[in-house]
Amino acid sequence: xxxxxxxxxxxxxxxxxxxxxxxxxxxxxxxxxxxxxxxxxxxxxxxxxxxxxxxxxxxxxxxxxxxxxxxxxxxxxxxxxxxxxxxxxxxxxxxxxxxxxxxxxxxxxxxxxxx
Amino acid sequence: xxxxxxxxxxxxxxxxxxxxxxxxxxxxxxxxxxxxxxxxxxxxxxxxxxxxxxxxxxxxxxxxxxxxxxxxxxxxxxxxxxxxxxxxxxxxxxxxxxxxxxxxxxxxxxxxx
Numbered sequence: 001x002x003x004x005x006x007x008x009x010x011x012x013x014x015x016x017x018x019x020x021x022x023x024x025x026x027x028x029x030x031x032x033x034x035x036x037x038x039x040x041x042x043x044x045x046x047x048x049x050x051x052x053x054x055x056x057x058x059x060x061x062x063x064x065x066x067x068x069x070x071x072x073x074x075x076x077x078x079x080x081x082x083x084x085x086x087x088x089x090x091x092x093x094x095x096x097x098x099x100x101x102x103x104x105x106x107x108x109x110x111x112x113x114x115x
Numbered sequence: 116x117x118x119x120x121x122x123x124x125x126x127x128x129x130x131x132x133x134x135x136x137x138x139x140x141x142x143x144x145x146x147x148x149x150x151x152x153x154x155x156x157x158x159x160x161x162x163x164x165x166x167x168x169x170x171x172x173x174x175x176x177x178x179x180x181x182x183x184x185x186x187x188x189x190x191x192x193x194x195x196x197x198x199x200x201x202x203x204x205x206x207x208x209x210x211x212x213x214x215x216x217x218x219x220x221x222x223x224x225x226x227x228x
Contacts, residue, residue: 004158006158031212031214031215032214033214033215040124040220040221041220041221042119042121042204042206042218042219042220042221043159043204043216043218044218045215045216048214048215050212058215090158090159092158092214093214094212094213094214095213102147102208102211102212102213102214103149103161103164103213104149104161104213104214104216105161106151106158106159106160107158108157108158109156109157109158111156
């Protein structure tokens with residue numbers, strides 16, 4: 001089955017810790033994205049990558065970092081600099097700019113809680 | 116200018132009724148307007164999408180109406196069913212970047228049997 005796999009489903013972080021959220025896709029999509037969702041709010045873009053070894057900040061990138069070493073993978077690290085990390089994190093992919101396949105597919109999310 | 120405003124925040128509809136959710140945008144450069152459906156604890160799934168060269172798009176019970184001059188678009192769910200109970204998000208993007216989306220705040224729809 002083609003799709004986007006996020007892991008883990010639930011993650012607990014202690015104060016001052018960095019944690020990494022995994023996102024893997026087998027859709028052969030060029031573009032990948034990370035969104036944050038808070039209760040009662042829409043999704044907000046953290047980082048995105050249109051191609052391997054390149055990524056751009058979204059609207060709320062502070063306190064987060066990413067890498068894109070492989071086309072299939074786009075891990076997100078929530079650093080200790082992120083003061084309010086408790087949220088639902090969603091990874092997505094799409095065909096990328098310049099293609100006709102613009103639909104974005106989302107993973108099932110990772111719920112991060114600070115303890 | 117990057118905002119997408121969505122209303123209402125919540126909506127209760129009787130089974131068989133019509134659910135209507137509205138969105139307004141500011142940036143005239145937006146060229147792709149999808150609607151996503153999200154169930155609790157799950158990721159959003161694309162429901163239907165429209166581009167500004169058409170005023171309406173229908174897929175089954177779901178219809179998008181698009182008013183370019185008013186910078187508004189809406190989702191109509193005909194014959195609403197309890198299984199449609201979910202949170203619905205409108206979104207917008209530009210420059211053929213379908214995943215780089217600006218989302219509305221969401222509408223929690225409850226369809227009563």
